[in-house]
Amino acid sequence: MNIANHHLEGADCIESPNQGGPYAPGALDTIIIHFTAGANAESAIDTLCNVEREVSAHLVVARNGTVSQLLPFNIIGWHAGHSKWGEREGFNQYSIGIEIDNAGELEERDGCYESWFGRAYPPEEVVHGVHRHQTRESHWHRYTPEQLRVVEAICAALIETYPIEHILGHEEIAPDRKVDPGPAFPLDQMRARLLNTATADAGPDKATVKAKRLNIRAEPNGQAERQAGHLLQGTEVEVLEEKDGWCRVKVELEGWVSKRYVERS
Numbered sequence: 001m002n003i004a005n006h007h008l009e010g011a012d013c014i015e016s017p018n019q020g021g022p023y024a025p026g027a028l029d030t031i032i033i034h035f036t037a038g039a040n041a042e043s044a045i046d047t048l049c050n051v052e053r054e055v056s057a058h059l060v061v062a063r064n065g066t067v068s069q070l071l072p073f074n075i076i077g078w079h080a081g082h083s084k085w086g087e088r089e090g091f092n093q094y095s096i097g098i099e100i101d102n103a104g105e106l107e108e109r110d111g112c113y114e115s116w117f118g119r120a121y122p123p124e125e126v127v128h129g130v131h132r133h134q135t136r137e138s139h140w141h142r143y144t145p146e147q148l149r150v151v152e153a154i155c156a157a158l159i160e161t162y163p164i165e166h167i168l169g170h171e172e173i174a175p176d177r178k179v180d181p182g183p184a185f186p187l188d189q190m191r192a193r194l195l196n197t198a199t200a201d202a203g204p205d206k207a208t209v210k211a212k213r214l215n216i217r218a219e220p221n222g223q224a225e226r227q228a229g230h231l232l233q234g235t236e237v238e239v240l241e242e243k244d245g246w247c248r249v250k251v252e253l254e255g256w257v258s259k260r261y262v263e264r265s
């Protein structure tokens, strides 16, 4: 895929009136992934181009992989809303928004799975997974292989063209109100493939404990056996991998212990 003059070659162009101005110089460095939580790409495009709705995104990827571009990549869109990640807030000014046609979270009913707008989806269109914000398994509309392939190719083209450093889910920058793109989207794997050289240069992936006391478990779920001890707020940990909303971490510890309680080799 190629980008020329801030447009993706081959995309259908429909300009949305919902736009900010150009990004501040050097501000654009993030891609935000969304699902539409809607019935089809056309209805999503209608909403994202409706001046009264005051929302937009740069791209919409339909179930068959067709891409519509609603804003050029040098113009701020209105897809992130109230958002925060690390020290940063208000992600519209830093990011390109990609909306993927997907019904979102589904509810199980009589062996079928129903969207919030009442459409039933057969089991083969459903992914069961634990959302990174939740501890229990839930049901999610499957992305098509075409969508996953096209979104990855778009991200690769954007990384080639713009100084992109982060690919984030809407759920990560607005964790208290958003669950997209959800567990059906292989976000961790995709960004590891696309940004692997960048993260290798940055050294080990660190995180800081936010909770007052944080249990360490043997497996990535809330019922798994607790490991000895717990982490205290502010402890810095090294993140070795991420899975189902959990991080496998390594803790560097150094301090004094009574000689009576250790055996020296």
Ligand SMILES: [Zn+2]
Pocket (backbone or CB within 6 Å): 033, 034, 035, 079, 170, 178, 180
């Ligand atoms: Zn979203």
